Amino acid sequence: MDDETSRAPRELDDDADWELWESPDAPRSLAELVNRVLDRGVVITGDVTISVAGVDLVYLGLNAVLTSVSTARRTLGRRIDQPPLR
Amino acid sequence: MLHAYCIRAAGDPPPDAALRGVDGLPVELREACGVGAWVSRPPAPPPPAPERLVAHDAVARAALRSATPLPVRFGTCFAGDAELERALCEGADGYRAALRRVAGRVEMGITLGWDAAAQRRALGGADADAPDLEIAQGPGRAYLERRRRASSLERALLERAEAHVVQVRRIMGDDLEESVVLLPAEGIAARMAHLVHRRALSDYRARVERLRPALGDVDVLLTGPWAPYSFT
Numbered sequence: 001m002d003d004e005t006s007r008a009p010r011e012l013d014d015d016a017d018w019e020l021w022e023s024p025d026a027p028r029s030l031a032e033l034v035n036r037v038l039d040r041g042v043v044i045t046g047d048v049t050i051s052v053a054g055v056d057l058v059y060l061g062l063n064a065v066l067t068s069v070s071t072a073r074r075t076l077g078r079r080i081d082q083p084p085l086r
Numbered sequence: 087m088l089h090a091y092c093i094r095a096a097g098d099p100p101p102d103a104a105l106r107g108v109d110g111l112p113v114e115l116r117e118a119c120g121v122g123a124w125v126s127r128p129p130a131p132p133p134p135a136p137e138r139l140v141a142h143d144a145v146a147r148a149a150l151r152s153a154t155p156l157p158v159r160f161g162t163c164f165a166g167d168a169e170l171e172r173a174l175c176e177g178a179d180g181y182r183a184a185l186r187r188v189a190g191r192v193e194m195g196i197t198l199g200w201d202a203a204a205q206r207r208a209l210g211g212a213d214a215d216a217p218d219l220e221i222a223q224g225p226g227r228a229y230l231e232r233r234r235r236a237s238s239l240e241r242a243l244l245e246r247a248e249a250h251v252v253q254v255r256r257i258m259g260d261d262l263e264e265s266v267v268l269l270p271a272e273g274i275a276a277r278m279a280h281l282v283h284r285r286a287l288s289d290y291r292a293r294v295e296r297l298r299p300a301l302g303d304v305d306v307l308l309t310g311p312w313a314p315y316s317f318t
Binding site: 028029030032033034035036037038039040041042043044 | 090093134136139140142143156157158159160161162173174177181184195197199277307309312313315316318
């Protein structure tokens with residue numbers, strides 16, 4: 001049984017598993033990436049400068065795959081976090 | 087100025103010396119209070135242009151190769167090393183707990199796409215602006231009736247999206263930790279993320295293949311492996 005707390009490097013069994021990643025050049029995958037990098041992830045508190053300057057420009061620049069900022073803010077959606085079932 | 091990509095447990099492998107991050111900057115490890123962070127040193131906080139977002143995630147994915155990190159939201163910058171170390175120390179207990187939670191696992195994404203307009207038509211939304219409302223009820227009541235119909239339609243759309251999520255759970259099995267966001271009005275019925283053990287990805291992929299024929303006109307987009315953005 002693998003020790004999930006082990007800190008030893010652990011590669012995936014099959015290199016092909018990493019190739020599940022659809023190219024970030026593909027519009028739909030880019031939208032998934034942007035959603036994660038801008039809207040998810042750890043927000044570190046403390047003596048921090050959060051850079052949001054120009055975020056409107058990002059959305060305008062990507063309007064082929066994203067909505068406008070105002071629509072995106074309105075439709076960030078309802079989040080349902082399912083607790084672990086096991 | 088330090089730009090942070092991800093948080094690592096003490097003892098996790100450092101970034102490869104050849105790794106480059108946002109704006110082609112080198113990536114280094116900084117450690118404090120039993121946790122580490124992969125960072126670059128830009129002259130100023132980098133604006134979130136698409137290529138920078140891709141580069142930011144690429145560093146998190148490079149870290150993911152050796153040990154699951156906590157990916158940091160883009161744009162998290164620190165004035166200097168002292169500020170970063172202070173922030174790491176203040177949150178160290180929480181970061182260590184979160185790292186234990188995600189250890190050995192990666193995030194996989196399933197996005198269920200649909201034609202929202204077609205869904206509305208199927209739910210009987212074509213008559214939301216029926217001209218007969220004005221004639222039958224007068225402008226004021228007609229306005230309220232249109233608002234009521236639109237609200238009912240959006241609720242029905244949400245319920246249909248939730249039904250698809252239930253269907254996905256039934257097919258994928260109930261042993262997956264998940265995070266779900268419903269966005270039925272914008273062409274995405276649901277955006278789901280699962281935390282999957284590294285050695286179970288082939289099995290996960292096989293489960294996803296069973297989704298596509300089962301969900302009919304719902305488009306299934308599989309992405310990943312990601313660092314666990316949705317589980318931090």
